[in-house]
Amino acid sequence: MTAPFHPASAPDYVPAPHLRDLQLRKLQEVVNRAWNRVQLFRQRMDERGLTPGNIQTLADITTLPFTVKTDLRDTYPFGLFASPMQEVVRLHASSGTTGKPIVVAYTQQDLEVWTSVMVRSFAACGVNHGDVVQNAYGYGLFTGGLGAHYGAEEMGATVIPISGGNSDRQIMVMRDFGVTVICSTPSYFLHLIERAAQLDVDIRELPLRVGLFGAEPWTQSMRQRIEKLTAIQAFDLYGLSEIIGPGVAIECPEKDGLHIFEDHFYPEIIDPETGQPLPDGQEGELVLTTLSKMAMPMIRYRTRDITSLIPGQCACGRTIRRMSRIGRRSDDMLIIRGVNVFPSQVEAALLEAEGTLPHYQIILTRMHGLDQMEVQVEVTPQVFSDKIGALEELNEKLNDALERVLGIRVRVTLVEPHTIQRSEGKAKRVIDRRSQ
Numbered sequence: 001m002t003a004p005f006h007p008a009s010a011p012d013y014v015p016a017p018h019l020r021d022l023q024l025r026k027l028q029e030v031v032n033r034a035w036n037r038v039q040l041f042r043q044r045m046d047e048r049g050l051t052p053g054n055i056q057t058l059a060d061i062t063t064l065p066f067t068v069k070t071d072l073r074d075t076y077p078f079g080l081f082a083s084p085m086q087e088v089v090r091l092h093a094s095s096g097t098t099g100k101p102i103v104v105a106y107t108q109q110d111l112e113v114w115t116s117v118m119v120r121s122f123a124a125c126g127v128n129h130g131d132v133v134q135n136a137y138g139y140g141l142f143t144g145g146l147g148a149h150y151g152a153e154e155m156g157a158t159v160i161p162i163s164g165g166n167s168d169r170q171i172m173v174m175r176d177f178g179v180t181v182i183c184s185t186p187s188y189f190l191h192l193i194e195r196a197a198q199l200d201v202d203i204r205e206l207p208l209r210v211g212l213f214g215a216e217p218w219t220q221s222m223r224q225r226i227e228k229l230t231a232i233q234a235f236d237l238y239g240l241s242e243i244i245g246p247g248v249a250i251e252c253p254e255k256d257g258l259h260i261f262e263d264h265f266y267p268e269i270i271d272p273e274t275g276q277p278l279p280d281g282q283e284g285e286l287v288l289t290t291l292s293k294m295a296m297p298m299i300r301y302r303t304r305d306i307t308s309l310i311p312g313q314c315a316c317g318r319t320i321r322r323m324s325r326i327g328r329r330s331d332d333m334l335i336i337r338g339v340n341v342f343p344s345q346v347e348a349a350l351l352e353a354e355g356t357l358p359h360y361q362i363i364l365t366r367m368h369g370l371d372q373m374e375v376q377v378e379v380t381p382q383v384f385s386d387k388i389g390a391l392e393e394l395n396e397k398l399n400d401a402l403e404r405v406l407g408i409r410v411r412v413t414l415v416e417p418h419t420i421q422r423s424e425g426k427a428k429r430v431i432d433r434r435s436q
């Protein structure tokens with residue numbers, strides 16, 4: 001599958017030497033801006049004996065201090081702003097799991113950049129004017145809804161700002177309005193697929209053909225499930241509020257990594273333990289520098305997302321670099337009896353087996369001081385109604401698969417369809433009751 005060329009995609013194909021020149025010039029500008037206007041950044045530069053004049057090449061970026069999420073909390077609400085409030089036209093906030101949210105700001109120019117990268121994201125997925133986009137990302141302080149909204153509108157598509165929730169109405173709209181593109185979390189779309197079946201709506205018979213899914217990590221196995229159930233093309237959309245919102249990176253029809261819009265976001269991969277830069281192809285933590293942000297420049301922001309930069313050029317011809325799909329975040333690592341476990345490993349192992357449904361949950365408890373991990377997964381009605389042997393066989397198969405992947409024995413519980421609670425936004429995959 002190839003998408004026709006969209007003029008907004010032109011910056012995706014800029015020859016690499018030009019791109020590097022542009023990045024260096026923009027890096028120097030943004031460092032200068034942050035140094036002049038953001039106290040925390042200037043202080044950290046001073047501690048290292050650095051001034052903006054020390055940035056002579058792109059490689060010099062590695063001398064700059066990192067920014068981390070707690071910096072946003074510590075300077076709550078506006079301490080990292082580089083623009084006066086008179087120039088800030090929008091605020092978003094992301095809810096922290098603990099305490100205060102983090103606040104992000106946009107100037108008019110920042111919003112234009114955000115819109116442009118979302119246009120390029122839609123274009124990479126073959127979306128164009130004439131498409132009808134059901135935007136089921138949450139509207140509000142969360143960046144997902146408005147980010148996708150303005151991008152789709154700017155490219156001339158018809159936008160349905162339905163936001164998340166109310167699944168029956170989502171399905172009615174999808175069917176009655178001739179929706180061709182859906183934007184949501186992958187887990188919410190799975191929920192819609194399931195609800196549609198209950199309402200006797202066959203999604204495969206609708207004009208829906210493309211999904212842009214993001215805001216939570218999802219695996220290749222999950223993509224295969226979605227595409228098989230619906231006959232749509234499912235693309236991975238990446239972004240985070242601290243950097244801009246959705247539209248930092250997107251898959252192209254090759255689905256061989258996500259193209260980073262690196263004329264606006266400069267990527268590095270570092271060793272999360274030592275902070276040292278890692279070469280292309282090696283997995284580590286993604287660090288992003290905003291090259292265009294005015295209101296809130298982020299210099300070397302540690303995303304906590306684990307990925308790698310893919311060497312070589314994509315078959316689609318884009319020159320902007322790719323990163324591999326993000327299967328895990330360094331902060332969603334679970335430590336079970338001293339072993340590191342990532343929910344994405346569990347997801348992949350579960351969904352590679354026949355008979356499972358893409359709805360699962362990990363429950364952690366502690367008994368006699370020892371961590372216990374239970375994986376609940378729904379299975380198809382066929383498996384469930386079949387003679388007891390089928391259930392036992394699948395259970396054993398999943399137990400073995402998980403032990404192989406995780407290195408520890410966990411308890412697998414097969415449950416009936418619709419047992420596990422569905423989410424209207426980001427799925428809650430892990431319930432940790434160990435501190436209770």
Ligand SMILES: [Zn+2]
Nearest residue numbers: 252254314316
């Ligand atoms: Zn590509």
